Amino acid sequence: xxxxxxxxxxxxxxxxxTILQAARKAGFYIPTMxxxxxxxxxxxxxxxxxxxxxxxGLILSxxxxxxxxxxxxxxxxxxxxxxxxxxxxxxxxxxxxxxxxDKSGACDLQNKTLEFGVSAQHFSAKxxxxxxxxxxxxxYDPSLCILCEKCVHVCNxxxxxxxxxxxxxxxxxxxxxxxxDTLDCTFCGECIAxxxxxxxxxxxxxxxxxxxxxxxxxxxCVHCSAGCSLHYEVRHTSNALGGESKIYRVxxxxxxTTLCGAGRFGFDFDQQSEKDEAEFDKAVAALQNAxxxxxxSMITNEEALILQRIKEKLGIKLYNEEARAYQSFMxxxxxxxxxxxxxxxxxxxxxxxxxxxxxxxxxSDNPMVRYAMTTAARHNGAKVVYMHxxxxxxxxxxxxxxxxxxxxxxxxxxxxxxxxxxxxxxxGDELQSYFKELDEGYLCAESNVGDEEYARILKTFAxxxxxxxxxxxxxLNHKRAANIARLCAMIETHTEFSVVVVAxxxxxxxxxxxxxxxxxxGGEKVVGYNAPGxxxxxxxxxxxxxxxxxxxxxxxxxxxxxxxxxxxxxVAFNGYTLNDIANVFGIEAQYTIDxxxxxxxxxxxxxxxxxxxxxxxxxxxxxxxxxxxxNIDVEVSGSLEEVETLPEFNGxxxxxxxxxxxxxxxxxxxxxxEKDTTLRGSSQFAAAAKIGDGDKIRIEFPQGTQERIFKLxxxxxxxxxLVPAYDVGxxxxxxxxxxxxxxxxxxxxxx
Amino acid sequence: MHHEETFTDRNVSxxxxxxxxxxxxxxxxxxxxxxxxxxxxxxxxxxxxLWVVMREMIKFDIHTxxxxxxxxxxxxxxxxxxxxxxxxxxxxxxxxxCGLCEKICISDCIRMDTKIDENSRKEVTEYSINLxxxxxxxxxxEVCPELAIVHGDRYENGSEQRAHFVIxxxxxxxxxxxxxxxxxxxxxxxxxxxxSDAAVKKTPLAY
Ligand code: SF4
Ligand code: SF4
Ligand code: SF4
Ligand code: SF4
Ligand code: SF4
Ligand code: FES
Numbered sequence: 001x002x003x004x005x006x007x008x009x010x011x012x013x014x015x016x017x018t019i020l021q022a023a024r025k026a027g028f029y030i031p032t033m034x035x036x037x038x039x040x041x042x043x044x045x046x047x048x049x050x051x052x053x054x055x056x057g058l059i060l061s062x063x064x065x066x067x068x069x070x071x072x073x074x075x076x077x078x079x080x081x082x083x084x085x086x087x088x089x090x091x092x093x094x095x096x097x098x099x100x101x102d103k104s105g106a107c108d109l110q111n112k113t114l115e116f117g118v119s120a121q122h123f124s125a126k127x128x129x130x131x132x133x134x135x136x137x138x139x140y141d142p143s144l145c146i147l148c149e150k151c152v153h154v155c156n157x158x159x160x161x162x163x164x165x166x167x168x169x170x171x172x173x174x175x176x177x178x179x180x181d182t183l184d185c186t187f188c189g190e191c192i193a194x195x196x197x198x199x200x201x202x203x204x205x206x207x208x209x210x211x212x213x214x215x216x217x218x219x220x221c222v223h224c225s226a227g228c229s230l231h232y233e234v235r236h237t238s239n240a241l242g243g244e245s246k247i248y249r250v251x252x253x254x255x256x257t258t259l260c261g262a263g264r265f266g267f268d269f270d271q272q273s274e275k276d277e278a279e280f281d282k283a284v285a286a287l288q289n290a291x292x293x294x295x296x297s298m299i300t301n302e303e304a305l306i307l308q309r310i311k312e313k314l315g316i317k318l319y320n321e322e323a324r325a326y327q328s329f330m331x332x333x334x335x336x337x338x339x340x341x342x343x344x345x346x347x348x349x350x351x352x353x354x355x356x357x358x359x360x361x362x363x364s365d366n367p368m369v370r371y372a373m374t375t376a377a378r379h380n381g382a383k384v385v386y387m388h389x390x391x392x393x394x395x396x397x398x399x400x401x402x403x404x405x406x407x408x409x410x411x412x413x414x415x416x417x418x419x420x421x422x423x424x425x426x427x428g429d430e431l432q433s434y435f436k437e438l439d440e441g442y443l444c445a446e447s448n449v450g451d452e453e454y455a456r457i458l459k460t461f462a463x464x465x466x467x468x469x470x471x472x473x474x475x476l477n478h479k480r481a482a483n484i485a486r487l488c489a490m491i492e493t494h495t496e497f498s499v500v501v502v503a504x505x506x507x508x509x510x511x512x513x514x515x516x517x518x519x520x521x522g523g524e525k526v527v528g529y530n531a532p533g534x535x536x537x538x539x540x541x542x543x544x545x546x547x548x549x550x551x552x553x554x555x556x557x558x559x560x561x562x563x564x565x566x567x568x569x570x571v572a573f574n575g576y577t578l579n580d581i582a583n584v585f586g587i588e589a590q591y592t593i594d595x596x597x598x599x600x601x602x603x604x605x606x607x608x609x610x611x612x613x614x615x616x617x618x619x620x621x622x623x624x625x626x627x628x629x630x631n632i633d634v635e636v637s638g639s640l641e642e643v644e645t646l647p648e649f650n651g652x653x654x655x656x657x658x659x660x661x662x663x664x665x666x667x668x669x670x671x672x673x674e675k676d677t678t679l680r681g682s683s684q685f686a687a688a689a690k691i692g693d694g695d696k697i698r699i700e701f702p703q704g705t706q707e708r709i710f711k712l713x714x715x716x717x718x719x720x721x722l723v724p725a726y727d728v729g730x731x732x733x734x735x736x737x738x739x740x741x742x743x744x745x746x747x748x749x750x751x
Numbered sequence: 752m753h754h755e756e757t758f759t760d761r762n763v764s765x766x767x768x769x770x771x772x773x774x775x776x777x778x779x780x781x782x783x784x785x786x787x788x789x790x791x792x793x794x795x796x797x798x799x800x801l802w803v804v805m806r807e808m809i810k811f812d813i814h815t816x817x818x819x820x821x822x823x824x825x826x827x828x829x830x831x832x833x834x835x836x837x838x839x840x841x842x843x844x845x846x847x848x849c850g851l852c853e854k855i856c857i858s859d860c861i862r863m864d865t866k867i868d869e870n871s872r873k874e875v876t877e878y879s880i881n882l883x884x885x886x887x888x889x890x891x892x893e894v895c896p897e898l899a900i901v902h903g904d905r906y907e908n909g910s911e912q913r914a915h916f917v918i919x920x921x922x923x924x925x926x927x928x929x930x931x932x933x934x935x936x937x938x939x940x941x942x943x944x945x946x947s948d949a950a951v952k953k954t955p956l957a958y
Binding site: 098099100104119120121122123124132139203206207208209210212213236237238239240241243 | 847848849850851853854862863864865866867871872873874876877879896897916918952954955956
């Protein structure tokens with residue numbers, strides 16, 4: 001603790017905190033224009049200047065830590081003059097465009113201009129024509145830009161795309177795409193969020209509504225397991241369109257949270273329906289005769305509990321292969337770790353100084369994990385090891401060591417990794433001999449990972465303090481998933497590593513905690529809820545009974561950080577809900593959210609009622625969203641099995657992997673997100689499969705065939721191609737092992 | 752520095768000509784009430800009124816306005832059904848879609864839709880006022896920075912429904928009328944304050 005004073009009043013700061021942070025915590029107001037809590041200081045606006053008793057000149061409070069006994073003055077005539085002059089400069093030739101500007105009413109420049117009473121332009125500068133740039137989902141108006149650099153900082157430090165930079169040129173300075181004519185990035189839209197003025201805006205939203213007309217509905221993103229906090233901004237449409245409420249855009253509390261492109265731009269997946277009694281009766285009848293319900297993990301905890309109750313009442317089965325794989329993985333995991341859940345979280349990743357990722361394409365599977373890794377790398381200089389059969393271009397400037405293993409050899413790789421990381425741990429004789437007996441030569445040769453790679457990992461991680469192991473979703477559906485899980489649990493139990501398992505869908509974890517799932521053996525009379533079935537219900541165009549989509553529902557999800565997160569209704573839905581069906585079967589509840597308090601306590605839920613759950617961040621970034629699941633103790637009973645013969649994947653191998661910003665049937669429905677449905681592969685893959693760029697091809701999977709276009713992707717290397725899953729059926733990625741041996745046939749060329 | 756209108760107190764002052772109307776006190780007892788009814792019934796007041804009408808009819812000097820054939824001109828500050836004006840020179844719509852009228856409207860009866868057009872400008876695609884809710888307060892005209900929405904002179908807005916919308920096409924000056932010089936400026940609510948020019952601050956130019 002460092003003790004100092006602000007305006008004569010005693011204030012204390014933690015080590016590493018700046019004067020600004022300490023002042024904010026103590027409730028003092030220092031104006032800023034370029035400060036962003038989650039990045040390193042941009043230090044470009046100079047509005048945060050303060051006086052101290054130890055310095056002659058003014059200092060920037062956003063980047064200066066206090067020293068013991070320092071006397072800081074945050075408001076004085078001198079500071080007021082300095083800050084007013086800064087605001088006057090910002091306003092020189094700033095277009096008088098507030099009348100139409102998207103930012104109006106929520107604009108930092110407007111606010112501060114009024115705060116400092118700048119009502120006239122005192123300086124002059126020759127104005128010049130600056131063209132508005134159209135960068136796909138983003139528009140940039142350089143004449144509104146105040147060059148605060150926030151956008152550049154988030155793009156580099158949080159996202160990791162590093163796609164924009166400041167072009168310096170005095171009065172002509174502007175933001176430009178880095179090393180490219182147009183913006184070529186993953187379109188997370190975070191730059192739009194942080195821009196304090198209307199310079200960077202969403203091209204789809206621009207000029208369609210004013211900030212003050214929109215109602216912010218706090219909710220949780222439904223596209224991946226990160227469960228990001230977002231606001232659906234809703235307004236009525238015009239009378240000509242029926243005056244219905246509609247989501248105009250998605251925003252986030254950008255000081256403390258981040259969104260990827262799917263969360264920000266993929267919001268219009270709702271569908272409308274009226275109460276269709278005849279169809280409702282058919283649905284009830286279908287359930288009465290059903291042998292099973294098949295459902296996806298895009299479901300709230302409450303509805304998952306309703307399904308579980310229906311299962312118990314009607315004695316039918318529940319199918320959800322994706323969640324079942326996760327469930328059995330975690331069962332095996334906890335049989336070793338003694339805890340129901342893994343110990344890591346997104347925050348733990350952010351704070352790490354060493355990260356190992358095994359078996360998943362993080363940048364498209366769970367962007368928030370990627371951003372957390374970027375943050376760790378940029379802010380803590382974290383060492384990042386990425387182990388996967390396919391290199392990932394997007395992680396390139398984050399990872400320090402890429403370890404490429406052969407497809408299918410994950411068990412061997414994880415075993416070797418565990419052996420490496422547990423080398424100096426106190427693990428008892430039995431385990432020690434287990435690792436000693438591993439056939440290192442065989443494992444290394446088959447997986448094609450030399451022991452020098454492991455030696456390097458050992459050396460790097462020996463000195464690190466806060467370490468995280470990220471288990472990608474490839475491993476969940478591996479034939480040897482249970483043993484892999486136990487090996488991973490060994491690492492968490494006996495080392496300083498905390499583990500994060502990247503669950504595939506928004507509520508895979510919730511479903512795995514709430515439902516007793518049965519092995520999907522197909523069969524007659526299956527009712528599908530947002531999943532295939534003989535009778536289907538759900539929120540897709542071809543569902544027979546229409547139920548509300550997840551942005552028209554209230555309920556909770558369990559995120560990858562084991563938080564129980566509430567979401568709210570953004571658009572009204574007039575049809576039936578699953579709860580109405582359950583009521584017919586005597587599973588009575590007035591509202592779906594009546595089940596929130598009934599979520600199983602023995603799995604870590606704490607019985608809080610839905611209406612008592614918060615869904616916001618405090619001004620200092622305190623997370624007031626929902627609650628954190630208890631990590632329940634379970635019996636330790638598991639022991640490691642011997643590593644099986646490592647399988648070989650020869651011939652054409654494809655990897656189920658969605659393009660950036662695509663996740664599932666919902667993202668596929670949205671209007672703004674790019675819908676790339678091609679099979680993407682390297683030139684090496686193309687040569688081996690005898691196909692070329694733009695060829696029409698047929699891919700024969702064991703489960704069926706798909707017809708796609710092949711696209712040559714220069715960022716890919718090696719012999720494995722990426723095949724999307726979001727556009728197949730209901731878009732489930734993780735029903736089986738993500739790599740697959742296939743036959744590829746050329747059917748012609750696209751043109 | 753900033754402009755101030757001279758404030759004229761429109762309230763009635765103490766010296767003004769208030770006078771009290773002499774009203775008989777109401778009867779309280781039953782008998783008194785009875786007496787009043789009898790008196791009113793037989794006093795023949797009715798015929799006084801009829802005679803006046805008859806007398807004026809015969810004179811053929813009628814001052815009645817022949818509404819709806821004939822309409823009185825209304826005062827410039829009268830707030831009747833809205834109009835959306837165009838710029839005289841270019842014919843463009845004056846409304847820039849800032850939404851201030853929508854925001855200020857006290858009865859929340861303005862709705863509008865805007866979008867970005869091909870030239871990256873804001874375009875107003877829908878604009879409607881529900882006259883069934885409008886209280887003709889004039890706030891919208893007052894707040895409009897572009898003198899786009901004004902209160903015109905059409906005060907007939909009878910309707911068989913409670914909700915009664917005027918949409919953009921009803922309010923916007925048609926181009927041919929504009930060209931024919933038939934768009935009128937309204938000196939009433941929201942019009943430029945006299946002497947505004949003098950109050951504009953000059954920005955130093957660097958040319
Ligand atoms: S950026 Fe802010 S100050 Fe500039 S025109 Fe837009 S609302 Fe007005
Ligand atoms: S575009 Fe916005 S965030 Fe980026 S430098 Fe300009 S004003 Fe700042
Ligand atoms: S898709 Fe995942 S990472 Fe992206 S905003 Fe939604 S929850 Fe967050
Ligand atoms: S006159 Fe008043 S009530 Fe009527 S539209 Fe304008 S602001 Fe609204
Ligand atoms: S206030 Fe005037 S310019 Fe703004 S939206 Fe209303 S009519 Fe248009
Ligand atoms: S907040 Fe410190 S320089 Fe901008």
